[in-house]
Amino acid sequence: MRKFLRIASVSLVSFTPAALAQSTPSEFAELSFQALLDIDINESDSEQSSPNKWSFAVQLKAAEFDGYKVNDSDVSLDDVLFSFGQEARTSSNFPVVPTVIKQHAKIVQLGYQVNERLKLGIQAPFIHQQTDHISVVPGYEHFVISSSGLGDIALSASYALEDNSEFSWWVTAGLSLPTGSIDEQGDTPRDAGDQQLPYTMQLGSGTYDFPIEVSYQNKGEHAFTVTLSAMLRTGTNDRNYRLGNNYKLSGKYNFPLSQSTALFTGAAFGYSESIHGQDDEITIGGNYSYPASITNPNLYGGKRVNIIGGISFIPIHWLKVVADISKPVYQNLNGPQPQELWRAGLQFSMLY
């Protein structure tokens, strides 16, 4: 679950490349139809005025995980749940099993266009996540744990290496600050009262991380975008672990429907590492120290291929609305690990 949020944050630190300001005939000749449709024709927005612009965006994201996979094979909850007296305890079955994981994030983003090629941004996610569980522990046969609060705030800078009528290259680099809590607690079967929650229920990474992204946009008759992004993590947090790095390659193809509406579809391949180190507070004694799969740092990460679809709409000139949904078509997970069912986003971007 947390991997999802980290992957999401990588894509959020990049910005929609704005067409660079034009002045000469040859610069205007380079503009594509889409760029022309986006130009503010007010003289106050002319090349003589300051190119500085503020942008503000609010993004709502949701995702749901249900069911388990070991590598690319489905495994049932019965297989993952350890049953007293009926089977032997192994490293692949657990007395506590998360069943359905739901997460929601509201992400607020502020951008500042320094000049034609450079844009700075800051984004703050507010996260709410909830996990349903089953267990063999008396009194905890079914229980729900949730956590919510501020996640990791990220700073970013996007630079246009090239931006003309036919294509653009943008590179984005950032710094994710450890502002999200890694000390979330809740009532688990591990003990009476509240205890430290597993990695999935924490709100931040606890480390300084570096989101990077390189994006190529083709603006011709067949407009498409290819993006390579990564979240690189450093050091070890106060709980003696570090989340795994994430890498993602995605492509999107745009179908303009009208002057203000476009559909897009695409695919993304993601790879994420398992967790390095361990939070000893969420383990138990005995030969099998992990009470649930999500407490085992090795049962994180894997490969995933998602298909993506969405629509972008500009109802008024200063507002852009983008809705998207994606669904995995292939997951190869270090399992048993909860599998992703879907994820969706709704973004409102304002330029002023």
Add this chain to the structure above:
Amino acid sequence: MRSLFIAVALTLAVSHSAYADLKKLDKVKAAYMFNFTKFMTWSSINSDPVNFCVQNDEAFQQFLTQLVESRPTSSGASIRIVMLDGKQSCTFAYLIENDDSLVNLATSTIIISDLPNLIDRPAVFTFYEENNRLRFEIDLAEAERLELTISSELLKVAKIK
């Protein structure tokens, strides 16, 4: 050599000043028009050159000339930007005033205009403004009459009449 440099500099200065005061709106229109020629074909496309006539605006004509000369068209057509003076045949005509010059145009001329109601006959492309953005409308009946083939990419971003 020095005199050549001065001559080139003066030429550049004069040519730049010709459109220095041109409004941003007009520059965007010029870029649209250039794109129109790239995303459509017309019956006389292989005739060389194509005359693109501009009505009563020399600054715009200068700007569009330099814009077209800066980029080759995908069709390979050679486009000549000229003032509308009734002496030349016009493949395209950009009209900003509703006067007799429209009546004198050949019936095969592809008209682009800012005016929604031209006398005599409609424009194929009509510009309009919406939320501080420049948009355009395509009159499909007129395009059909002129036997134009308009790319779906162009139709997608246009308002269809």
